[in-house]
Amino acid sequence: MVEPVKSIVTPIRLEYDYTPGRATSRFLRGIAQHRILGQECPSCLKVYVPARGSCPRCAVPTEREVDVQDSGTVVTFSIVRVPSENIHFELPYACASILLDGAGIPFFHVLQGLAPEEVRMGMRVKARWVPTEKLGPTIASIECFVPSGEPDAALETYGEHT
Amino acid sequence: MAELCGIVGIGQTKLAAKRVDVSMPGLVREAADRALLDAGLGWADIDAVVVGKAPDTFEGCMLPELYLADSLGAPGKPLLRVHTAGSVGGSTAIVAASLIQAGIHDRVLTVAYEKQSESNAMWGLTISAPFGVAVVAGAGGFFAPLVRGYIRRSGAPADVGIRVAVKDRLNALKNPYAHLHLKDISHEMVEQSPMLWDPIRLLEACPSSDGACAMVLAREDLAQRAPTPPAWIHATAMRSEPTMFAGRDAINPEAGKMAARDLYAKAGITNPRREIDCAEIYVPFSWFEPMWMENLGFAEEGAGWRMTLEGATALDGDLPVNMSGGVLSSNPIGASGMLRFAEAAMQVRKQAGEHQIEGARRALGHAYGGGSQYFSMWIVGSEKP
Numbered sequence: 001m002v003e004p005v006k007s008i009v010t011p012i013r014l015e016y017d018y019t020p021g022r023a024t025s026r027f028l029r030g031i032a033q034h035r036i037l038g039q040e041c042p043s044c045l046k047v048y049v050p051a052r053g054s055c056p057r058c059a060v061p062t063e064r065e066v067d068v069q070d071s072g073t074v075v076t077f078s079i080v081r082v083p084s085e086n087i088h089f090e091l092p093y094a095c096a097s098i099l100l101d102g103a104g105i106p107f108f109h110v111l112q113g114l115a116p117e118e119v120r121m122g123m124r125v126k127a128r129w130v131p132t133e134k135l136g137p138t139i140a141s142i143e144c145f146v147p148s149g150e151p152d153a154a155l156e157t158y159g160e161h162t
Numbered sequence: 163m164a165e166l167c168g169i170v171g172i173g174q175t176k177l178a179a180k181r182v183d184v185s186m187p188g189l190v191r192e193a194a195d196r197a198l199l200d201a202g203l204g205w206a207d208i209d210a211v212v213v214g215k216a217p218d219t220f221e222g223c224m225l226p227e228l229y230l231a232d233s234l235g236a237p238g239k240p241l242l243r244v245h246t247a248g249s250v251g252g253s254t255a256i257v258a259a260s261l262i263q264a265g266i267h268d269r270v271l272t273v274a275y276e277k278q279s280e281s282n283a284m285w286g287l288t289i290s291a292p293f294g295v296a297v298v299a300g301a302g303g304f305f306a307p308l309v310r311g312y313i314r315r316s317g318a319p320a321d322v323g324i325r326v327a328v329k330d331r332l333n334a335l336k337n338p339y340a341h342l343h344l345k346d347i348s349h350e351m352v353e354q355s356p357m358l359w360d361p362i363r364l365l366e367a368c369p370s371s372d373g374a375c376a377m378v379l380a381r382e383d384l385a386q387r388a389p390t391p392p393a394w395i396h397a398t399a400m401r402s403e404p405t406m407f408a409g410r411d412a413i414n415p416e417a418g419k420m421a422a423r424d425l426y427a428k429a430g431i432t433n434p435r436r437e438i439d440c441a442e443i444y445v446p447f448s449w450f451e452p453m454w455m456e457n458l459g460f461a462e463e464g465a466g467w468r469m470t471l472e473g474a475t476a477l478d479g480d481l482p483v484n485m486s487g488g489v490l491s492s493n494p495i496g497a498s499g500m501l502r503f504a505e506a507a508m509q510v511r512k513q514a515g516e517h518q519i520e521g522a523r524r525a526l527g528h529a530y531g532g533g534s535q536y537f538s539m540w541i542v543g544s545e546k547p
Contacts, residue, residue, distance in 0.1 A: 056407040057410075082299050084299045
């Protein structure tokens with residue numbers, strides 16, 4: 001009796017060309033120069049980082065460019081203990097939603113340099129960049145965020161971004 | 163004025179980790195056959211087919227609606243595929259209903275499915291975007307920070323999520339179709355299960371399931387002739403919003419609130435908690451029960467967790483939630499939204515067996531998807547609106 005074949009594994013992969021558009025291109029070129037560029041919405045005055053060319057809430061173009069700090073506040077986070085093929089961090093790691101100083105919207109990055117159980121909302125962090133010669137037009141130019149040692153921020157300063 | 167639409171047939175497959183006994187076409191056929199049987203109809207009675215599933219990258223099967231056309235009896239008929247991420251099962255049913263309500267078709271078959279055993283949803287959802295760095299691990303990685311934000315904002319006791327997880331698994335024991343039948347489920351068992359995406363534990367998360375759900379919808383005069391009284395659609399609503407914009411409240415999204423307001427207005431409901439008898443909502447991670455209770459207007463903002471603690475959402479509570487065991491007990495992603503919609507219809511048709519809510523006359527079905535950015539919901543009733 002031969003065991004019937006019930007399923008086979010056929011891996012797929014996708015390769016694609018990506019056109020980041022004007023705003024994101026400028027953001028990425030800024031990153032390659034150790035700068036974090038945001039764009040301010042002329043209507044709600046929120047600063048988008050990465051810059052994306054428009055404010056979805058106000059439906060207007062965002063043209064004014066603003067430099068944003070590479071320090072910020074952890075608005076919320078998760079400690080990831082699940083492996084995934086696309087993720088190259090050692091488990092467990094802290095995936096943090098970080099509001100950069102001067103930004104109006106948080107973004108996700110990895111938080112390192114402390115034990116996972118020490119991560120907390122309101123924690124002050126700063127970017128750890130790759131060495132200058134390795135800087136490129138990618139968010140990966142920021143290796144991770146690490147605690148800055150400043151006192152925690154008050155919930156009122158970041159609560160609306162959780 | 164729109165035509166009245168009734169749900170005359172409902173079918174679902176056994177939901178399980180692996181359905182190696184059937185192919186994808188076999189899976190959808192199983193659900194569709196059961197829906198037709200329930201409706202007392204044959205394939206020739208169907209005018210159009212509307213199918214939904216989650217992203218193609220999950221199973222790696224591109225344009226599955228074409229591949230499935232034969233098994234869904236679609237040749238020679240309009241065949242339409244809907245896609246709104248995790249909410250797709252709900253929005254697929256709504257699109258199918260709109261074909262009847264608009265007077266375009268008389269009877270429509272709608273089907274949604276997922277075969278997670280043939281897919282890699284973690285890979286499909288852990289996006290390694292160009293110029294970026296992948297840090298958000300799957301759906302849990304995205305939603306865990308929101309759950310943490312909700313707990314902080316609402317001041318909810320830490321074990322509310324555990325209570326939801328236990329309640330839904332107990333409900334699943336009454337549902338023969340449910341994937342997880344955890345007979346010895348307990349508070350301790352959930353509490354001691356491993357943290358996957360802190361603060362979400364393994365048993366506070368949904369399983370990966372294979373399964374399909376199907377419904378036959380019909381115009382008023384045809385629905386009236388159904389062998390089992392139909393569930394009448396009182397109202398439907400869908401809304402979406404971008405994943406990210408400055409000032410977005412991702413924990414209590416505006417799109418969900420807007421959809422709920424629209425839904426209640428269409429159904430003539432002013433006090434949803436009193437006027438709706440039971441609700442089957444999309445809760446893939448336990449804490450989303452209190453979060454959606456607030457978003458859907460069943461509780462004040464910050465007070466949804468009290469409903470869980472007080473037992474209001476239990477089978478014997480004043481607003482039973484997830485009578486079937488919910489997404490926490492079975493998650494064939496593409497079908498999960500339709501299973502919620504179908505459970506609401508089963509309740510008002512008195513077809514829910516052991517998890518039937520006595521006297522359920524009006525029920526809510528709800529689904530959400532993406533980064534809490536797609537919402538679809540309907541209210542169905544045993545009486546015409």
